[in-house]
Amino acid sequence: MTTAIAKTDEGLPAQIQRMEKAFQLAMPRGVEAKQLIRDALTCLRSNPKLAQCEQQSLLGALMTCAQLGLRPGVGALGHAYLLPFWDSKSRGFKAQLVIGYQGYVELAHRSGRIASIHARTVYSNDVFRLEYGAAEDVWVHEPTWIDGTRGMPVMFYAVGRTVDGGYSVTDPMTVKEMQDYRDKHATARNKQGQVFGPWIDHFEGMAHKTMVRKLMKLLPKSTEIVRAMAQDDGVRIDLGAGAIDDRPDYIDGEAEEATDADGAEPAPSDPTPDVPEVLMATDAQVTKINILLKEIGIATGKDGRAAGLAWLSAEVQADPPLTSSKELTREQASMVIQVLEHEKSQRAQSSENATAATEGGAAQ
Structure with missing residues (x-):
C-alpha cells in the first residue's frame, strides 16, 4: 500500500533530513541513517539534475x-548510484x-553464507x-602478459565460494554476447535509441555486474540479495516498509542527457512529499508484549523491566537499545508477539511432556 503524502514547502535537502527516523527504522543493525543522509546530499550536489x-x-x-x-554515490565503495532519467x-x-557490482558483493558477504565473489x-x-x-566443473584461468600486456578483453565470468567450501562458476560470456x-x-x-552512460563509459564494470547477477542465481540467496535484484534499475515511489518486496516501475524514456539534447523542459515537480508516517505499536500490542514477557519468565524479578527491554532490543536489532516497549x-x-506466543506454546508443551513423564514413572 502506498504511503500517503502531504504537501509541504520544504526543499528536498530538508525533506531528506526529516526522513532520518524512517531511514533508521528500516536499516540493518549497525548502519547509520545520518551517513545515508550525508551521502544523499552529496549526490544532490554532484548531480543537480537529481x-x-x-x-x-x-x-x-x-x-x-x-x-x-x-551507500549511494560513494565511488570508492561502488555500492549504488542514483541516476536521473527523463520519463x-x-x-x-x-x-x-542502480546497484553496483560491489553492492552485490557487500550483500553477499553480509549474508554469512558466501565466503567470496569475484567477477573477472x-x-x-x-x-x-x-x-x-558430471560431479563438478573444473576451470583454469592463468593471466598471461606478453610484451607487458594481457591483450584485449574476450570474455567475462564470475565465481563464488560458499562458507562450507563449495563453489559455483558462471558460464562465460564473450564480449559480443x-x-x-x-x-x-x-x-x-x-x-x-543509442546506448550511453555506464554501459559505454564503464563497459567492463557493467559486464562484471552482469556476471555477478548471474552468479547470484547459483549461490545461496539472502532476503537482501533477492530484494536488491528486484529493485535494481527500478523506480520506487512507495515509501512503505513492505514496498521493497513489490516489483518497481521501470522507466520508458530517455536518460537526463538526452533531455538536454532534445531541449525538453521537465514537468513541474510534484509537491514535496511529507515523511511517511511510521506506525508505532498500539497500546494493546504493548500490553500484550509485557504480559507475555512476564508469562514466559523473561521480564520477572527486580530487573524484569531491564531484562525485557534487552530481549526486545536484541529481537528487533534496535540500535541504540530500546528504553520502552x-x-x-x-x-x-x-x-515480537508471534515470537513470544510461539515460545509460550513451546514451553507449555515441554511442561506437559515433563508432567506426563513424571506421572508415568510414578504409576510404575
Whole structure:
C-alpha cells in the first residue's frame, strides 16, 4: 500500500533530513541513517539534475538503500548510484537506483553464507579453460602478459565460494554476447535509441555486474540479495516498509542527457512529499508484549523491566537499545508477539511432556 503524502514547502535537502527516523527504522543493525543522509546530499550536489526528479522517486531510492544498508554515490565503495532519467510517459525526471557490482558483493558477504565473489575478465593472452564434469566443473584461468600486456578483453565470468567450501562458476560470456545483452537491457539511451552512460563509459564494470547477477542465481540467496535484484534499475515511489518486496516501475524514456539534447523542459515537480508516517505499536500490542514477557519468565524479578527491554532490543536489532516497549513500530510489535506466543506454546508443551513423564514413572 502506498504511503500517503502531504504537501509541504520544504526543499528536498530538508525533506531528506526529516526522513532520518524512517531511514533508521528500516536499516540493518549497525548502519547509520545520518551517513545515508550525508551521502544523499552529496549526490544532490554532484548531480543537480537529481533535484529535478519526482521527489517520491528519489526518496524511494534512498529508502531502498536504507533497507539494503548500501551507500549511494560513494565511488570508492561502488555500492549504488542514483541516476536521473527523463520519463517520457510522465514528462518529468525520475530517480533510478542502480546497484553496483560491489553492492552485490557487500550483500553477499553480509549474508554469512558466501565466503567470496569475484567477477573477472579473460584477455586474449590469458590461458582459460572450462571443463564441465558430471560431479563438478573444473576451470583454469592463468593471466598471461606478453610484451607487458594481457591483450584485449574476450570474455567475462564470475565465481563464488560458499562458507562450507563449495563453489559455483558462471558460464562465460564473450564480449559480443555482453554487447548484445547491453543493447537489449540498457535503459540509458538518447533520443535516437543509442546506448550511453555506464554501459559505454564503464563497459567492463557493467559486464562484471552482469556476471555477478548471474552468479547470484547459483549461490545461496539472502532476503537482501533477492530484494536488491528486484529493485535494481527500478523506480520506487512507495515509501512503505513492505514496498521493497513489490516489483518497481521501470522507466520508458530517455536518460537526463538526452533531455538536454532534445531541449525538453521537465514537468513541474510534484509537491514535496511529507515523511511517511511510521506506525508505532498500539497500546494493546504493548500490553500484550509485557504480559507475555512476564508469562514466559523473561521480564520477572527486580530487573524484569531491564531484562525485557534487552530481549526486545536484541529481537528487533534496535540500535541504540530500546528504553520502552512503546518505541516498537507496529510491524515490529506484531512480529515480537508471534515470537513470544510461539515460545509460550513451546514451553507449555515441554511442561506437559515433563508432567506426563513424571506421572508415568510414578504409576510404575
